[in-house]
Amino acid sequence: MTSPPRQFAGRATPVRDALDSARIAIAAAGSDTPDLDAQLLLAHALGVDRAALIMDPDRAVEGPAIRTFQHLVRRRSVEREPVAYLVGTKGFRHIDVHVDSRVLVPRPETELLVEVGLTLPPGARVHDACTGSGAVALALKQERPDLVVSGSDASAEAVEVARANARRLNLDVELVQAELLDAASGADAVLANPPYVEAGAKLPPELAHEPPQALYAGADGLDVIRRMAAARRAPLLALEVGAGQAQAVAELVGGEVEILRDLAGIERVVVSRR
Numbered sequence: 001m002t003s004p005p006r007q008f009a010g011r012a013t014p015v016r017d018a019l020d021s022a023r024i025a026i027a028a029a030g031s032d033t034p035d036l037d038a039q040l041l042l043a044h045a046l047g048v049d050r051a052a053l054i055m056d057p058d059r060a061v062e063g064p065a066i067r068t069f070q071h072l073v074r075r076r077s078v079e080r081e082p083v084a085y086l087v088g089t090k091g092f093r094h095i096d097v098h099v100d101s102r103v104l105v106p107r108p109e110t111e112l113l114v115e116v117g118l119t120l121p122p123g124a125r126v127h128d129a130c131t132g133s134g135a136v137a138l139a140l141k142q143e144r145p146d147l148v149v150s151g152s153d154a155s156a157e158a159v160e161v162a163r164a165n166a167r168r169l170n171l172d173v174e175l176v177q178a179e180l181l182d183a184a185s186g187a188d189a190v191l192a193n194p195p196y197v198e199a200g201a202k203l204p205p206e207l208a209h210e211p212p213q214a215l216y217a218g219a220d221g222l223d224v225i226r227r228m229a230a231a232r233r234a235p236l237l238a239l240e241v242g243a244g245q246a247q248a249v250a251e252l253v254g255g256e257v258e259i260l261r262d263l264a265g266i267e268r269v270v271v272s273r274r
């Protein structure tokens with residue numbers, strides 16, 4: 001297992017040195033973004049934003065802050081916990097949502113679902129199924145307050161997180177516990193990031209910290225999507241899918257289908273209109 005370099009522990013150290021030491025440990029553990037990870041963790045430990053670190057690289061990191069930072073870096077590099085869980089928040093479009101191990105960490109590719117919602121006419125009723133932290137529903141409501149937005153999740157714990165985010169952001173989104181599309185009656189559009197990982201798939205170690213019920217969906221990863229396609233009533237259905245699944249999902253949902261690619265060029269969201 002990887003542990004932080006010895007020079008990082010114990011005594012006061014300038015921001016630049018603390019970041020360098022953390023970067024080495026986090027990179028050695030296999031993170032693709034060691035610079036960003038180190039900055040986010042140190043900013044959190046100091047109670048400042050990342051810009052403050054850049055503006056004052058000679059600032060001393062000491063006392064409780066250095067001990068907190070050391071602890072966070074160890075959890076990131078040794079335990080491979082997601083940074084979002086360690087700092088408790090994740091940016092998603094124009095909002096920050098609070099997250100913990102009860103919900104998935106919102107990812108950039110999921111923002112495509114919000115972009116689909118932005119195309120809807122004024123006053124449309126939109127339901128975010130498998131809402132998790134509420135990121136999609138809340139981001140959409142924040143950008144399109146004219147829409148009637150709701151969300152649901154089978155996990156009562158996830159709904160607690162989503163409701164707390166809605167209260168903190170002061171966004172009027174109804175969030176309820178319900179299985180898949182049970183709460184989507186009357187919706188003009190359903191957006192969803194459902195579980196779509198194949199059982200037994202080899203995943204990055206960070207995902208071991210995320211709720212498995214929000215990840216896995218049977219032998220081919222399509223069990224949940226099949227149920228959603230069968231229960232679908234809304235004229236528009238937009239589903240995030242895994243790499244290589246888009247064509248199979250397009251056949252399941254039918255209608256007039258559009259497939260959206262994420263920034264990596266992966267067919268990521270299947271949009272069905274009928």
